[in-house]
Amino acid sequence: MAEPVSTRPRGTEDVLPDETPRWRRVERIARESAARAGFGEIRTPTFEHTELIHRIGDSTDVVQKETYDFSDRGGRSLTLRPEGTAPVVRACMQGGLLGGALPIKVFYVTLSAFRYERPQAGRLREHHQFGCECFGVAGPVADAELIVLMADFLAAAGIRSAVVRINSIGCDRCRPRYREALLEYYRERLPDLCADCRRRWGQNPLRLLDCKVDRPAALGAPRSVDHLCPECAEHFAGLRTLLDRAHLSYEPDPLLVRGFDYYTRTVFEFAHAGIGAQAALGGGGRYDSLVASLGGPQLPAAGFGLGMERLLAALELEGVGGEPRAGCDLFVAGEDAAGAFDLCVQARRSGLVAEFDPLGRSLKAQFRHADRLGARHVAVLGGPSRAVSLRDMRTHQQRDLAPEDILRALADAGGA
Ligand SMILES: [Zn+2]
Ligand SMILES: [Zn+2]
Structure with a gap:
């Protein structure tokens, strides 16, 4: 057993001086990519009120089982942020941005996020994200802008083989019908599903599609794209047209759902073959109800988050180095x-x-x-x-x- 004073906590990483040039390069390219698209940098605290984090979805696995919740010496319940979006929404709200001129476009880079996960390959308890959020645009042009920004950023960073998959999971109006169809489909299959899926069935049936164990069942499941209301269908078609116009190739994936409950309509994910089929570099989507559910105005929004450690692992496979070292004069x-x-x-x-x-x-x-x-x-x-x-x-x-x-x-x- 290693000594606690001489070893870092499980699931965390040090970045030693030899490694920081690789981080600095990616951070620079991220800032340049976001700034070119009109996003301004935002920084938020490492911890938030537990209530805020748990408001983003108590049927979300991350929030249910993986948050670092603690009480401070004043007895307040606080949570290390497990992701960037909810804290950014809170900060934009509190800073008065969401009542001002629209759209609001913000990004963060090297934002630390904490999840109590089983530390396995690519799964850290503290990891870092580059993300962009856009508030105030209801049309698919915001989704397209974010997807293209992420694709162009990855290309600029040196990723040559990223694949983006997209899906639409509908809105508050059409999703209940789809949810019913899923519950119906899975009802008779419940005994054959894994324990996680049996639990998710009643709470968050969309996540059943995401299960690695029960993939055969998911392949035959009803598809959200077949249950979209006319507005959602039009939104999704509009997004695909915009991506085509940007000459961005993408794969529609009817099984794609994201880990958080707050997504509406568009979801997307970038994968890189080198770091494992299940390991996404990152992704995002639209979250038209989140701002209001956190006490803000009824404001449409969309965003993405990207895991920097995974990106750096992929870049290493692609043979990409770091920022050049300043020479000694x-x-x-x-x-x-x-x-x-x-x-x-x-x-x-x-x-x-x-x-x-x-x-x-x-x-x-x-x-x-x-x-x-x-x-x-x-x-x-x-x-x-x-x-x-x-x-x-x-x-x-x-x-x-x-x-x-x-x-x-x-x-x-x-x-x-
Ligand atoms: Zn809809
Ligand atoms: Zn399962």
Whole structure:
């Protein structure tokens, strides 16, 4: 058994300095993609009132069984956010955005989300999401904009083989009829279903379609697309037309439902073959009732969320690296660590990346270190009459300079 003080909690991950450039690259591309489409960045607290999180659907597995609920020292019941959408709705409401000019378009990146799941491949108890939410647009153009944004983001990040599946699960008017059809279909099959499905049957029959164990039954089940009201059917057709116009290929998937109860009409999911058939990179959909159910105005909305750890795993399979490391402009070598420190401080203040050897190793060892760093120039202190010899590591040219001339010489050499 590992010591609790020296190991991280199960289902969490550290990101060490070698790994952060991969995160930074994806975060940069996410911000650029969202900003190009007019989304503004939003940040919300890590925890919310338990009531808010549980309002998003107590028949949702995530909310029912997987939230981190706790009481603080004041006796308040709080919950670590399991997803981004409900907290973002709450924040936009509280910040007065939803009463202003429409549409409201916000995104978040590296938002931590917490679910008490069995830690298995790709399932973390703390993971991070990039997501976009759009409030105030009832038409399918918002759904299409989000799907295309996510597809273009994935492509820009370097994912070449993502597949998007889409479905419509209807609205508050047509879904009850579909729900009845599902209950009817599954009623006689109940004894053969897994325990989860037997529980879901009465609560949230749409989730039966999503069961990995009972897939054969799902394949023969009634389809939501055959039970849509005229408005929902028109919305779904409109979405497909818009995706065609954007030259985005997609697969209609009548079995696609998402993990949260709040979706209406459109749902979509991006999959990547490399990280396992069941592991979606992310997805989203429309949630026209959620804002009102959280105490806000009757406002149509749609959004997506994408798991950054899964995306990074997929990018690794695609052979995509990270943000390039800032090169070392100047390495200051010499036996006089204090003198090296002085010159480094000046160089850094002038905007250069500068390093020195604080351990005072041999000159030979310091040059090896400078090589490892890929230093563009090495300044060697301690020459005759205070002169500093400056070596260009690419051209191997070397010259002696007064210490006060070093920075200007580097600026002239284009080292800055
Ligand atoms: Zn409908
Ligand atoms: Zn099942």
